[in-house]
Amino acid sequence: MATVWYLVRRVAQAVLVIFLVTIVVFGLLHALPGGPARGILGAQATAQQIAAFNHEQGLDKPLVAQYFYYLRTLLHGDLGTSYTLNEPVSALIVQRLPRTLVLTVLSAVLGLLLAIPVGMWQAVRRNKPFDYAMTALSFVAYATPVYFFGLVLVLVFSQALRWFPSQAPQGDTLGQVLSDPAGLVLPVVAGAASMVAVFSRYMRAATLENLSEDYVRTARAGGAGQRAILLRHVFRNSLTPVVAMLGYYVPVLFGGALVVEQLFNYPGMGLLFWSAAQSSDYPVLLGCVLVISVATVVGTLLADIVQRIIDPRVVAGNS
Amino acid sequence: MTVLQPTATPVAEPVTGLRLSLRRFLRNRLAVIGLAVVVLFVLFCFVGPLLYQTDQTHTALGQVNQPPSGAHPLGTDAVGHDELGRLMYGGGVSLLVGLAAGALATIIGMLWGAVAGYTGGWVDAAMMRVVDAGIAIPALFVLLVISAIVSPGVWGMVAILGLVSWLVPSRLIRAETLTLSHRDYVLTLRAIGGTHARAITRHILPNSISTIVVAATFQIADAIMLVAYVSYLGLGVRPPRTDWGGMLSAGLTAVYSGRWWLILPPGLAVILVVCAFNAIGDGLRDAFDVRGRS
Numbered sequence: 001m002a003t004v005w006y007l008v009r010r011v012a013q014a015v016l017v018i019f020l021v022t023i024v025v026f027g028l029l030h031a032l033p034g035g036p037a038r039g040i041l042g043a044q045a046t047a048q049q050i051a052a053f054n055h056e057q058g059l060d061k062p063l064v065a066q067y068f069y070y071l072r073t074l075l076h077g078d079l080g081t082s083y084t085l086n087e088p089v090s091a092l093i094v095q096r097l098p099r100t101l102v103l104t105v106l107s108a109v110l111g112l113l114l115a116i117p118v119g120m121w122q123a124v125r126r127n128k129p130f131d132y133a134m135t136a137l138s139f140v141a142y143a144t145p146v147y148f149f150g151l152v153l154v155l156v157f158s159q160a161l162r163w164f165p166s167q168a169p170q171g172d173t174l175g176q177v178l179s180d181p182a183g184l185v186l187p188v189v190a191g192a193a194s195m196v197a198v199f200s201r202y203m204r205a206a207t208l209e210n211l212s213e214d215y216v217r218t219a220r221a222g223g224a225g226q227r228a229i230l231l232r233h234v235f236r237n238s239l240t241p242v243v244a245m246l247g248y249y250v251p252v253l254f255g256g257a258l259v260v261e262q263l264f265n266y267p268g269m270g271l272l273f274w275s276a277a278q279s280s281d282y283p284v285l286l287g288c289v290l291v292i293s294v295a296t297v298v299g300t301l302l303a304d305i306v307q308r309i310i311d312p313r314v315v316a317g318n319s
Numbered sequence: 320m321t322v323l324q325p326t327a328t329p330v331a332e333p334v335t336g337l338r339l340s341l342r343r344f345l346r347n348r349l350a351v352i353g354l355a356v357v358v359l360f361v362l363f364c365f366v367g368p369l370l371y372q373t374d375q376t377h378t379a380l381g382q383v384n385q386p387p388s389g390a391h392p393l394g395t396d397a398v399g400h401d402e403l404g405r406l407m408y409g410g411g412v413s414l415l416v417g418l419a420a421g422a423l424a425t426i427i428g429m430l431w432g433a434v435a436g437y438t439g440g441w442v443d444a445a446m447m448r449v450v451d452a453g454i455a456i457p458a459l460f461v462l463l464v465i466s467a468i469v470s471p472g473v474w475g476m477v478a479i480l481g482l483v484s485w486l487v488p489s490r491l492i493r494a495e496t497l498t499l500s501h502r503d504y505v506l507t508l509r510a511i512g513g514t515h516a517r518a519i520t521r522h523i524l525p526n527s528i529s530t531i532v533v534a535a536t537f538q539i540a541d542a543i544m545l546v547a548y549v550s551y552l553g554l555g556v557r558p559p560r561t562d563w564g565g566m567l568s569a570g571l572t573a574v575y576s577g578r579w580w581l582i583l584p585p586g587l588a589v590i591l592v593v594c595a596f597n598a599i600g601d602g603l604r605d606a607f608d609v610r611g612r613s
Contacts, residue, residue, distance in 0.1 A: 017455040024456060028464055143593035145544065147551050148586035151570045159577055166575070251457035259551065263571065273460075277467045277554055285467060289460045296457050 006308055014301045021293040025286050026070050030063075032282050079290065080283035082276070089287035092272060097291070099177055100268035103168075103260065104253045106188045108246060111195025116242065118196070119203025120235065123211060124226075134200060141197035147259040150190035154263070157186060168266035187264040191256045195249075202245055206238035213237075240310050247303025250296045340529070343606040350602020356595035360588070364410035373404025376559055387580050394580040397569060405566060406584050412562040414592070416476055416546045421539030423481030428488030429531055433519050435489070436496030447493065450486050458483040462545065466554040476555060480542050488534040495527040502526075529607035536600035540593045547589050563589050 041053055054060050061069075079089035122131045158166035168187050169180035177184075210216065211234060219229050254270070261270035269288060276284035344350055379399030387394045393402035435446035462483050465471075471479055499505065505522050524531070547564025549555035556562045563585040573581040 013451075014455075017452045020452045021456055024461065028461075028468065031468060139597070140590060140594060143540070143544070143590045143597060145547055145551070145564070145567075145586065145589055147548075147570070148567060148582075148589065151567070151574050151582050151586070154574050155577070155579055155582065159574065251459060254457070255459045255548075259548070262552070273463075274552060277463060277552060280467060282464075282468070285464050289457075289464055292460055293456055297455050300455060 010304055014297050017297050018294055022071060025290050026067050029286055079287035082284045083281045084279045089283050093287060093291055096269045096272050098174055100257050100270055103187060103268060104257050107191030108195060110188055111192040112199060115196045115199035116203050119200035120207045122204045123207035138197035138200055141193055146190060146194060146256045147263055149193050150260055150263045153186050153190055168264035187260050187266055191260050202242045206242050207234055210234045210237050241307060244303045244306040247299040250299035254292045340606040344602050347602040349598045353595035353598030356591055360592055364407050364414055367407040373401040375400055375404055375408045384578060393584055396581055402580055409561045409563050409566050410588060412556055412560060413543055417539050417543035419477040420480035420542035421535055423477060424484040424538045425488050425531060425535040427481060427485035429492050432489035432492030433496045433523050436493035437500045437519055437523055450489055453486045462549060463554055466549055473556060476546060480545060491530055491534050492527055495530045496523050499523050499526050533600055533604045536596055536603055540596035543593055
């Protein structure tokens with residue numbers, strides 16, 4: 001029962017935060033030079049057109065009324081029109097988000113595949129050379145900007161060794177993007193590096209915690225070998241909380257995708273955001289912020305719920 | 320640095336909490352190295368330009384994109400600036416923005432957290448829900464959009480960074496304040512008629528100084544990373560001023576011509592300084608024995 005109440009409270013909280021996000025984006029929209037009218041009519045609109053539009057759309061009404069009007073357009077999926085691409089922002093995002101998801105999912109999977117065994121082995125060989133070396137490496141990786149790591153990758157593996165192309169695969173469909181796996185190598189590796197740094201730390205901590213639990217001692221007393229204990233008990237119990245941490249990681253993943261896409265010219269949402277920033281295409285910027293914020297809230301919500309279900313000791317509201 | 324002598328009269332000389340912490344900090348080798356790295360970079364960026372004078376304002380089209388040589392130890396960039404001099408100049412901006420923004424975020428978080436934790440009740444609940452909600456909004460993207468809208472200068476950048484990153488310190492300091500506000504000396508002060516402001520400024524904040532200092536150190540590391548990220552994307556510190564991230568924004572063209580000297584120095588400088596501040600933060604946290612980010 002407590003869990004059900006927790007879920008209800010937690011979902012309500014998430015909805016509240018999404019409302020708050022819309023208020024922030026609405027505020028930014030009004031902070032724009034020219035206000036929302038320019039956001040919809042475009043940069044070339046004349047003063048008369050803006051005045052007419054403002055009256056027609058009720059933008060000369062009080063701010064609170066306008067906010068609700070803005071919410072209504074959002075609920076209809078209307079995020080405005082791009083200044084430069086002359087297309088609805090929602091259409092642009094729908095077109096590019098899947099490509100960004102492919103890139104981030106591949107990076108996340110690669111990151112976890114490396115981080116989990118590394119972190120576990122660090123815990124097993126605690127305070128041995130391997131543990132120290134990996135700790136030092138993740139300390140440095142944590143401080144390494146993604147774009148700098150990506151530039152070094154291009155410098156070494158594309159320019160000097162000529163193993164991989166420096167351009168991500170181009171194309172409008174996911175199939176075209178996936179048809180050139182060599183082009184995906186460097187972008188995916190660039191995105192995975194900081195994941196390995198952070199998630200190997202989580203996995204190390206989770207494994208250490210589990211190794212000191214009573215059930216491990218019981219299994220040992222029952223004659224289970226180290227291998228069986230690690231694989232059958234500790235791995236399974238550490239994996240879920242660590243993977244659930246991905247939910248808290250959504251904004252970092254998008255932040256990484258932004259520079260990786262810019263660096264490798266990968267046609268996803270990050271590149272869309274970047275080019276919009278270069279051309280002051282505010283409707284696109286704010287649309288992306290809204291989508292990423294909602295993804296962040298949902299990611300956090302899912303992570304909280306998973307953590308709560310696997311470990312009810314995580315008390316509600318103790319976030 | 321004086322050599323610590325563990326045998327030297329530990330009884331006669333009272334060891335205060337601060338001295339004990341300082342001693343513990345100095346025993347942490349990584350933290351001391353971090354401190355040394357920060358001091359060296361501060362000298363490099365602020366004293367260096369006095370000894371190694373270069374023109375970082377005018378372009379010198381006669382000497383663009385030169386590889387490292389005797390005249391230009393780190394070569395020159397695409398408009399002919401000496402890269403070593405630019406590393407000092409850009410580093411000065413990176414460090415300045417990082418330190419100022421870290422301090423600003425910590426001060427805002429400190430006041431917010433102390434008032435919330437000390438007041439308690441529904442005020443505390445409301446103030447902390449604001450923090451919860453703020454943390455759920457991806458600060459990086461809000462930062463990028465605000466930078467795109469207002470095109471900030473160096474101090475504008477500090478202000479924006481401070482405004483989007485005070486939330487985590489405010490949580491840490493509120494937690495600290497919660498325990499402190501029920502201590503006897505605070506209750507005594509209230510009983511003899513001391514004001515709330517006095518309780519906060521004279522007792523709560525001085526006693527949470529260790530938490531505040533640790534939070535500030537990590538905030539500085541984060542701020543240096545953040546401003547470099549925003550400048551890399553061309554939205555941070557604008558030309559003619561630059562920072563290490565801004566120097567890397569030209570990296571994409573440099574990388575295809577193999578001009579590694581325009582990429583490695585600023586990137587490695589960011590890594591070194593951020594690692595150094597994180598190491599100092601870890602050392603201070605262990606020395607003061609406070610909770611902070613792990």
